[in-house]
Amino acid sequence: MKEFKIASWNVNSIRARLPIILDWLKINNFDVVLFQEIKTEEQNFPFQDLESLGYNVVLSGQKSYNGVAIISKYIISDVKTKLPTREKDDQARYIEAWINLDDRGIRVASIYAPNGNPIESEKYDYKLSWMKSFYDYAKLLSEYEENIILGGDYNICPNLIDVANEEMISKDAIYNQEARKIFKKIKNLNFFDAFRTLNTRDPGFTYWDYGSAFRNDLGVRIDHFLATPQIVDKCNKVWVDKDVRNKPKPSDHAPICMSIKI
C-alpha cells in the first residue's frame, strides 16, 4: 500500500509556464502529471528541467497549438501517441502510457479534446468527430478491467453545477448537448468522473478566462479524470489546486489532482 499522486494540467504553453510548473512540482511532488496544450514540438521541449526533478517524460508535440505530455517518477512503457481509433489525425491531442508500479501498473492518458467553438462551424464538427473516436477507444479500454485514468482537458462542462452561471456557457460548445451526451456515454462504459464522485457540492472549477474571471470566480469545470472503478475504489481525494491559478503569468487552467492508495 502506497500513496500515488497524479495531476492533470492544461498549461497553455509549457515554455511560458516553466517557472511556475517547476516550483509547483518541487512543492507537490506528484508521481505522474498529465500536461495539455504544451504548444511545442519535441525539439523545444524542456526535457532537462523535468528530468532533473526525477521525471521520465513522453510527449506528442505540436508547434503553436495543442500538444500533450506525460511525466512520471515511475518507469513508463507501452506509449501510444495517437488515439488508435484515429491514427490519421495530425493534431496532437492524445498520449497514453503504462505506469509501472512494481508488480502493478496504471494505464494513464493525457487528453486534450477540441474546444469546438463556434457551434455550427467545422470546428464543432471536428470536436464531435474527435469525441466519437475517443468514445470508441474508451470502449475498447473498458473491456480490460484495468487500473485506468483518462485525464485531461475535455472541453466539456458536464452539468450546470459545473459552471458559475448558466449564461457563461449557454451558447458555448463546452456545454452543447451532443458533446455532453458523448461524455455521458463514456461514463456509462464504467468510467467514473472522479472529481464529481468524491465531491458532491464543490463546483470544482478548473478554468477561468483571463482578465477578471478568476477574481470573480466565474469558472467552469472542464478538466476531468475519468477513471475505472478499480481506481475510484482506492481514491481518497480529488481536488483542484486553485492557488497556482493566482500566480503571476498563470495558465488559464488550474490543475486537477488525485490521491490514490494503491
Add this chain to the structure above:
DNA sequence: ATGGTGGCTGTGCCA
C-alpha cells in the same frame, strides 16, 4: 466576455 487577455507566429489564429 463572438475578446476587454494571452500564447504563439509572423502582420492572424486559437482559446
